[in-house]
Amino acid sequence: MGERSASLKDDLARVNVTSVKDIRTAAEALRDIAWERANLRVALADNIASKNPLMDEDGGILAAEVFGWNAPDERWWADTRLALSSPVPRACRYESEPFWVNADGFRTRQPNRYLEAIDLSNFEKRALCKATIGIPVHLPFGQIGLASYGVADPERTDLSAEYEAHADELYLLSHRFIAGCVKALRTRQWLPADCQLTKREVECLRWASIGKTDKEISMILGRSHATVRFHIQNAGEKLDAVNRSQTIFKAAQLGYLGYAA
CATH class of the missing domain: 3.30.450.80 (Transcription factor LuxR-like, autoinducer-binding domain)
Structure with a gap:
């Protein structure tokens, strides 16, 4: 052996x-x-x-x-x-x-x-x-x-x-x-280095990734519509994303969103 x-x-x-x-x-x-x-x-x-x-x-x-x-x-x-x-x-x-x-x-x-x-x-x-x-x-x-x-x-x-x-x-x-x-x-850096999302940002993105709207996410999490939008936009800035779809995509690439077992 x-x-x-x-x-x-x-x-x-x-x-x-x-x-x-x-x-x-x-x-x-x-x-x-x-x-x-x-x-x-x-x-x-x-x-x-x-x-x-x-x-x-x-x-x-x-x-x-x-x-x-x-x-x-x-x-x-x-x-x-x-x-x-x-x-x-x-x-x-x-x-x-x-x-x-x-x-x-x-x-x-x-x-x-x-x-x-x-x-x-x-x-x-x-x-x-x-x-x-x-x-x-x-x-x-x-x-x-x-x-x-x-x-x-x-x-x-x-x-x-x-x-x-x-x-x-x-x-x-x-x-x-x-x-x-x-x-x-690999010659190009497609994702920001050492990007850390908060618990709230991840929660909002997880629900968004399965098609929930900001209004629906606000009802699920018990937060205001504006708060949900803030968390998703803030995550997008951290991930250097140009829109909501790319924010979700990049978060998924980094393993933040997980999957359903």
Whole structure:
């Protein structure tokens, strides 16, 4: 066990990214580790909401140049519709732990009824594989990355053995690599640093986020209409937002609004 922990620690260091210059070598390390451990091929995206594939310092597309997705039927990174049509990135919007999936369903460490509701019809055509291990990577400000691991044999549909043996370590490695890439590549500060909202501001924004008007929020909280408006406007100033919608959006990105369980 100690030997395995030491190996994982070394592997985490190999995939660590501290600057844009590290991306290429770290990607190559992740590719090699996945193959050495279980003959797994890597496909990843730093942001499933972006049309742009992950690149190295020189603009090289990692999916093609490092991970080897070059065959005509493998160029998933060139399909800008994939994040919306494939059930694999879609699942990452509802799950934060590793899973594996084929046409028969999702398998996770804990039950997730949201995954059970995802349409898996025409799975192979939509997911571009018969089975894969999915690693969601949830990052600050609501960004979601994805690392997908498939076996060398494209006809395999059962990845339960690989999932049980390697999913947790793949999660750590994928998260370390993708999070490092995102930090290294982020050049613009979209949200104010160290923004602290008050309890009242958060309460008002939570109700506003589910469609309540200022008047309705004032009745719910037992505060005047003007007080509710003041709290929302004050939160907007702190978040450098231009209107109510952007105030709610930015507060959600920073994790102030939570979610319904």
